[in-house]
Amino acid sequence: MAAIIKSISFKNFYNYYGSFKQNTYHFKEGINIVNADNNMGKSKFYNGILWILKDTVYDSDLKRMVNAPSSFKKMASGKALNEETNFDMGINITFIENVDRYSVSKIVQFTKVGDSWRTNEKLDILQTIDNRDIPILDQADKDKIVQKIIPVELMNYALLQGESMEQLVDLSSHNGLSSTIEALAGIKNLIEICEISKDLSQKSKKLSNDKEKEINSTNNRITGLIQERESLEQRIDSTSEQIETYKTEFSEATKRKDTLEALLLNSQNREKFRGIQKTLQNEIDKLKERKNESERNITTMLFSESSPWLLMGLEKQITYFSDNYKNFIIKLTEQRTIHELAADPTILLLPLNSPDKSSLLRMLEGEKCEICNRPALKNSDAWKHIEMVLKRPKSTQSSNKNDFSSFYGGVQTTVSSFLNSIPELSQSIEKYRTAIDNIEEAINQKVEEKEIAKLEFLNAGGSENNVDTNDRQNISDYTLAEKTIEKKCENIKKAENQIKQWKIRLNQIEDDLKGINANSEIKSYRDFKDLMCCVESIFLNSRERIFDEILKSLEINANQKYSELTQGNLSAGGKLNFSKQADGTVQVCIKNINDGELTGLGTGFQRMKQLSIIMAIISSKIGNKQFDYPFISDAPFSEFGDNFINNFFKIAPNVFSQSIIFIKELYDPKSEDFLNDLGKKILRKMENGEIPGTFYVNVIEERADTTNLVTKNKCYKG
Amino acid sequence: MTAEEIFKEVLKSPEFQDIFEIPKDNLEQETFNTKSNYPVIEIVKAIINGQENHRDKNAVFQNIQKQIMQL
Amino acid sequence: MDGSQLRDLIGQKRPRYRMQYRALIEAISNKGDSTGKGDFSSFGAFYQTYMYAFIIGYKLGIPKYIQGNDKTDDFFVFSNWKPTSIRDYIIMLLLNKSEKFGFKWIELENASEDTINTFVTELIRQMEGYANAGFEYLQNKWDNENMKFRNPFVFVNFIEELSKSQFSQ
Numbered sequence: 008m009a010a011i012i013k014s015i016s017f018k019n020f021y022n023y024y025g026s027f028k029q030n031t032y033h034f035k036e037g038i039n040i041v042n043a044d045n046n047m048g049k050s051k052f053y054n055g056i057l058w059i060l061k062d063t064v065y066d067s068d069l070k071r072m073v074n075a076p077s078s079f080k081k082m083a084s085g086k087a088l089n090e091e092t093n094f095d096m097g098i099n100i101t102f103i104e105n106v107d108r109y110s111v112s113k114i115v116q117f118t119k120v121g122d123s124w125r126t127n128e129k130l131d132i133l134q135t136i137d138n139r140d141i142p143i144l145d146q147a148d149k150d151k152i153v154q155k156i157i158p159v160e161l162m163n164y165a166l167l168q169g170e171s172m173e174q175l176v177d178l179s180s181h182n183g184l185s186s187t188i189e190a191l192a193g194i195k196n197l198i199e200i201c202e203i204s205k206d207l208s209q210k211s212k213k214l215s216n217d218k219e220k221e222i223n224s225t226n227n228r229i230t231g232l233i234q235e236r237e238s239l240e241q242r243i244d245s246t247s248e249q250i251e252t253y254k255t256e257f258s259e260a261t262k263r264k265d266t267l268e269a270l271l272l273n274s275q276n277r278e279k280f281r282g283i284q285k286t287l288q289n290e291i292d293k294l295k296e297r298k299n300e301s302e303r304n305i306t307t308m309l310f311s312e313s314s315p316w317l318l319m320g321l322e323k324q325i326t327y328f329s330d331n332y333k334n335f336i337i338k339l340t341e342q343r344t345i346h347e348l349a350a351d352p353t354i355l356l357l358p359l360n361s362p363d364k365s366s367l368l369r370m371l372e373g374e375k376c377e378i379c380n381r382p383a384l385k386n387s388d389a390w391k392h393i394e395m396v397l398k399r400p401k402s403t404q405s406s407n408k409n410d411f412s413s414f415y416g417g418v419q420t421t422v423s424s425f426l427n428s429i430p431e432l433s434q435s436i437e438k439y440r441t442a443i444d445n446i447e448e449a450i451n452q453k454v455e456e457k458e459i460a461k462l463e464f465l466n467a468g469g470s471e472n473n474v475d476t477n478d479r480q481n482i483s484d485y486t487l488a489e490k491t492i493e494k495k496c497e498n499i500k501k502a503e504n505q506i507k508q509w510k511i512r513l514n515q516i517e518d519d520l521k522g523i524n525a526n527s528e529i530k531s532y533r534d535f536k537d538l539m540c541c542v543e544s545i546f547l548n549s550r551e552r553i554f555d556e557i558l559k560s561l562e563i564n565a566n567q568k569y570s571e572l573t574q575g576n577l578s579a580g581g582k583l584n585f586s587k588q589a590d591g592t593v594q595v596c597i598k599n600i601n602d603g604e605l606t607g608l609g610t611g612f613q614r615m616k617q618l619s620i621i622m623a624i625i626s627s628k629i630g631n632k633q634f635d636y637p638f639i640s641d642a643p644f645s646e647f648g649d650n651f652i653n654n655f656f657k658i659a660p661n662v663f664s665q666s667i668i669f670i671k672e673l674y675d676p677k678s679e680d681f682l683n684d685l686g687k688k689i690l691r692k693m694e695n696g697e698i699p700g701t702f703y704v705n706v707i708e709e710r711a712d713t714t715n716l717v718t719k720n721k722c723y724k725g
Numbered sequence: 726m727t728a729e730e731i732f733k734e735v736l737k738s739p740e741f742q743d744i745f746e747i748p749k750d751n752l753e754q755e756t757f758n759t760k761s762n763y764p765v766i767e768i769v770k771a772i773i774n775g776q777e778n779h780r781d782k783n784a785v786f787q788n789i790q791k792q793i794m795q796l
Numbered sequence: 797m798d799g800s801q802l803r804d805l806i807g808q809k810r811p812r813y814r815m816q817y818r819a820l821i822e823a824i825s826n827k828g829d830s831t832g833k834g835d836f837s838s839f840g841a842f843y844q845t846y847m848y849a850f851i852i853g854y855k856l857g858i859p860k861y862i863q864g865n866d867k868t869d870d871f872f873v874f875s876n877w878k879p880t881s882i883r884d885y886i887i888m889l890l891l892n893k894s895e896k897f898g899f900k901w902i903e904l905e906n907a908s909e910d911t912i913n914t915f916v917t918e919l920i921r922q923m924e925g926y927a928n929a930g931f932e933y934l935q936n937k938w939d940n941e942n943m944k945f946r947n948p949f950v951f952v953n954f955i956e957e958l959s960k961s962q963f964s965q
Contacts, residue, residue: 193726200731200776203785207772210786214796302948306839309848309951312879316952317851320959321889328888331901338902408906414799415901418891421884436952443948535794542768545738553734 010156011036011665012637016099018114019084021051022707022718027099030718033725037660037699039667041720042674042686047705048718049669053641054082055098059113060157060166079115079126092119102637104155108135111153157636167621167640184593184620188557197550204543211539212240215532219520222529229523236516239509246509250502257495258592264488267481273467274481280464281478287457291450298446301439308439314428316436322429325422332415339412367397558585558593565595565623571658572615575650583616595620615651622662638666649685656689656698666700674704680723681706693724701725728777732757735769767793797912805912806887807875809920811846812868817931820938821845824945839951843877847886848951849930850923854889855958859925860932874920890919897922 017023017030024030032041032052043049054064058075064082066073075082083096097114110133118125132143132152143149157165189195216233223229267274309316362370362378370376370393376383383389521533562585569583581597588594597616621638638659644652652672659666673686681704682690692698702724726734736755741747745765761767768789775785790796797805813821824838825845839845853859862868877883894901899915907915937944937954944950 196726196728196776197731197734200772203776203782204772206782207786207789210782211790214790305948305952306844310840310844310879310882312881315879315882315885317848317882317955318885319955320855321851321885324889324892327892331892335901339905342902342905408908409797409802409904409912411797411799411802411901411904414802415891417799417803418884418888421881422888424881425885433956436956440949531794531796535790535796538765538768538794539789541740541744542765542772545735545740545769546772548740549731549735549738552737 010102010104010636012100012102012156012667013108014099014101015052015055015667017052017055017097018099019087019094019096020055020098021082021084022048023051024084024086024718027097030720032703032720033701033722034665034667035699035701036665037701038656038693039665039701039703040673040689041667041669041703041705042671042682043669043705043718044671044674044676044681047707049671049705050641051718053639053669056100056639057166058082059098059100059111059153060162076126076128079117079128080124083115083117083124087117088124091117093117100156102156109133109152109155110135110140111156157639161624161636165621165636165638167618167638184595185554188554188561188593194550194553197546197553201543201546201550204539204546208536208539208543211532211536215529215536218532219529222526226523229520232516232520232523236513236520239513239516243506243509243513246502246506250499250506253495253498253502257492257499257588260488260491260495261588261592261594264485264492267485267488270481271485274478274485276467277464277469278478278482280460280467281469283460284457284464287453287460291453291457294446294450294453298443298450301443301446305439308436313424314432314435315425316432318425318429319432319436322426325426325429328422329419332419335415336412364397367393371397555587558587561585561620561623565619568622568658568662569615569619572619572651572654574654583619618655622658635664638663640666641669644670644672652685656692660699680704681721682723690723728773729757731773732770735773736766741765764793797909802912802916804875805916806919807873809874809916810870810872811874811920811924811927812862812870813846813849813924813931814862814928815867815869817935818869820931820935823938824934842871846871846927847877847882849934850886850927851930852933852954852958853926853929853931855955856926856929856933858929859922860929861921861925862928886923887919890922893922894919 012034014031014033016027016032018027019025020030032039041049041052050065050067057063057065057072062075063072064075064078065071066078066081079096080088083094087094087096094117095114096117097112099110099112101108101110103109110131112131114129114131116127116129118127130149130153132149133140134143134152135141143152189198216237220230220233223233305316308314366377370383371385371390374382374384374390376389376393381389383393517533521530562583565585566583581599583595584598585593585595595616644655649672652670659668673683673689674681675683675686680687689698690702693700693702701722704721704723705718706721707718736752741752742749745763747763747766755761755766757770757773761770771785771789771793774780775782775788821842825840825842839848874883891901894915897918899918904912904915934954944953947953
């Protein structure tokens with residue numbers, strides 16, 4: 008049995024303020040759960056383990072792995088940095104390997120110098136032999152002991168961080184699953200043997216060819232065939248090398264594609280929602296401009312030439328003016344008529360019933376008043392009166408001084424154009440208001456839609472700082488990778504076909520040479536060459552065979568795990584298919600029952616796939632080897648539903664002797680014990696022995712502020 | 726895999742029976758440390774040995790050429 | 797004197813406003829620019845503001861004449877005010893009240909030049925009175941209900957309020 012971690016302790020490490028003793032987690036075989044909400048130290052805990060095993064930590068600001076020494080200050084407890092001038096920051100792991108017990112501590116001494124800190128890192132390892140702690144001093148020995156916790160070739164599978172799971176299980180490069188299988192089978196020797204055999208085969212070929220040349224130097228036909236053979240062999244060699252290059256390029260493109268694939272869905276979504284946001288923003292801007300324009304236009308509407316809002320409610324004035332104008336015209340006409348009549352000498356204006364001019368003349372001549380019918384003798388008073396009436400002067404009233412009718416008329420003409428429009432103004436204003444309100448409503452709606460799109464964007468991993476080019480680049484790189492894969496496949500196929508043709512020709516040449524030259528000495532060398540070639544092929548085939556057998560058993564094992572993990576899920580998760588690629592790498596995809604590739608599975612299923620492979624590898628028994636190391640995972644369950652989580656806890660104890668899982672999905676901050684229903688269920692199973700292990704819950708001390716965050720743990724099941 | 730394990734595994738290859746016509750029983754009796762009557766099996770051993778002992782390739786070749794093939 | 801001469805006589809005048817309203821006028825006008833400025837809704841040229849104040853004052857019904865000792869200022873000659881249709885409307889509104897301020901149209905037909913000049917002066921005085929009343933109203937709104945001016949419909953709203961009230965003409 009290999010390593011079992013007995014305890015992990017922290018000293019002034021991130022949220023884990025205080026001494027080792029104050030921050031200790033005791034672990035056992037089985038499942039060890041550390042349940043904590045966000046920002047309560049899960050990933051920090053995991054970082055401690057990474058620090059010891061790989062001297063790296065995950066920087067959540069930069070979102071990538073960094074060298075631990077470059078991150079010491081971030082790793083140190085904020086509270087310690089604020090309150091102390093001299094302190095140690097560190098992690099201790101105690102573990103047992105078979106019967107040996109070890110204590111591994113990585114410590115950094117912090118000393119305040121002015122405004123900055125001086126740091127000094129050390130690695131202390133103790134081995135407990137016969138109850139005595141013996142310090143290990145040799146660096147090489149120290150490194151070996153650290154490797155006992157989890158060996159390098161298994162780190163990819165034993166150390167798992169949920170958030171970077173997409174990139175963690177590297178299936179596509181030769182350094183990925185292929186090399187893991189080779190490591191599992193311990194066929195490193197066999198691989199070297201194949202190389203040696205190939206080399207020896209080349210040597211035997213050369214030997215045979217040289218011998219043939221030597222013996223047949225005078226035979227032109229044979230020399231010709233030999234030269235052709237050499238030329239073909241050279242071409243085959245260089246083309247084979249070319250094929251290797253294509254395979255490497257294929258492999259690199261596949262790796263890129265796999266890396267991007269995980270990001271792609273999110274990239275595509277981000278691109279999509281980024282685009283939607285942009286479109287909506289453009290629409291919002293246009294609408295706002297329209298609204299502004301409309302609002303700016305209000306003044307124009309107030310002073311419109313045809314329907315000025317300014318004149319609302321004043322329509323009666325037009326009628327009033329019109330009446331005034333009409334009366335004015337009547338009076339003016341009367342005045343003018345009187346003037347005209349008076350001005351005309353042919354018209355005499357007399358009171359009503361007065362005699363006219365001819366009658367008056369007649370009366371003067373006749374010396375008789377025809378009105379009173381009495382005589383009016385010439386120069387008598389009566390006669391002089393009649394003469395006076397006749398000679399009465401014309402009206403002394405002169406014509407008007409001014410003529411303003413055109414002025415009033417002009418005003419009348421101008422204002423009458425408003426007669427129909429002014430009554431409509433209220434309605435027109437209301438319509439305008441409504442139109443602006445409608446634009447406002449449309450803006451609000453678009454803003455809401457944009458918020459929704461923004462939320463989707465953020466859910467797809469977008470951030471305020473997320474630059475367009477990253478996602479577009481991902482999408483474009485993905486397309487390029489796909490094209491490259493296709494192209495390289497074609498190239499490989501073409502080259503292999505070419506080699507096939509050349510080999511056919513080579514065989515023909517060999518046959519011809521054998522036919523022409525049956526020299527026994529040559530025959531021995533030829534036979535030797537054939538034999539070495541065959542041996543080369545035997546070794547290669549053996550290697551392939553062993554590899555395929557392991558792959559097959561891995562596939563079976565992984566599918567078993569996959570089926571157990573996905574049991575009870577409403578949608579079928581398909582089955583895992585392991586296939587060897589042209590370049591020797593291994594691809595794992597999920598197939599449906601008709602052997603078609605199952606697409607559209609959510610991230611949960613994708614992680615399920617990766618977890619299954621990991622579990623299969625970790626639990627593989629190949630040859631005499633059993634890989635029995637702690638499985639340590641930070642947040643593997645985001646994207647998993649309760650069903651998955653349940654299944655995991657059911658099968659994990661049978662796969663891993665020990666697993667340490669950091670999880671938030673069992674946490675409920677509102678519950679008194681900080682556990683949700685699933686958490687309580689699992690704790691109960693632990694308490695009644697159904698699930699072996701330990702259960703810790705991290706809590707934040709109430710009085711802590713955000714800079715001095717301090718995590719403490721509660722042990723629910725020790 | 727140890728040299729012995731590799732040897733046993735390699736002997737499973739069909740070429741021994743198909744091309745070299747070595748009967749299956751004989752193959753099963755072959756061991757890594759005892760000399761074989763079949764040159765092909767001796768060559769296989771020489772190469773496996775050479776790898777295990779980190780021998781120079783040329784030396785291995787010479788061994789095969791001269792000792793086994795007697796060329 | 798004929799109609800066009802009378803028109804010219806009126807057109808030459810530069811209606812005045814009290815200097816105390818200068819700041820208000822500037823705040824709510826944008827000289828020569830009809831796009832509005834700052835946070836407030838605004839008129840274009842100053843005369844637009846004047847016409848607006850006149851209408852407000854007219855709706856209120858009580859002119860507040862400029863006194864002899866009032867500090868005043870003026871802007872464009874009346875003939876340059878636009879749009880001409882509204883300018884004429886203002887003339888119309890004043891002409892409708894001409895009897896009230898002592899002049900009958902028919903009598904003007906025979907009035908002397910002096911009388912006509914007096915009439916025009918009085919016409920403008922009336923205009924100034926109503927505008928002044930309007931400015932006083934707006935100043936009050938500005939001082940006590942300043943937030944209203946942030947609403948793009950503020951000037952329409954004032955007109956609407958007054959149209960509904962008892963002062964509606």
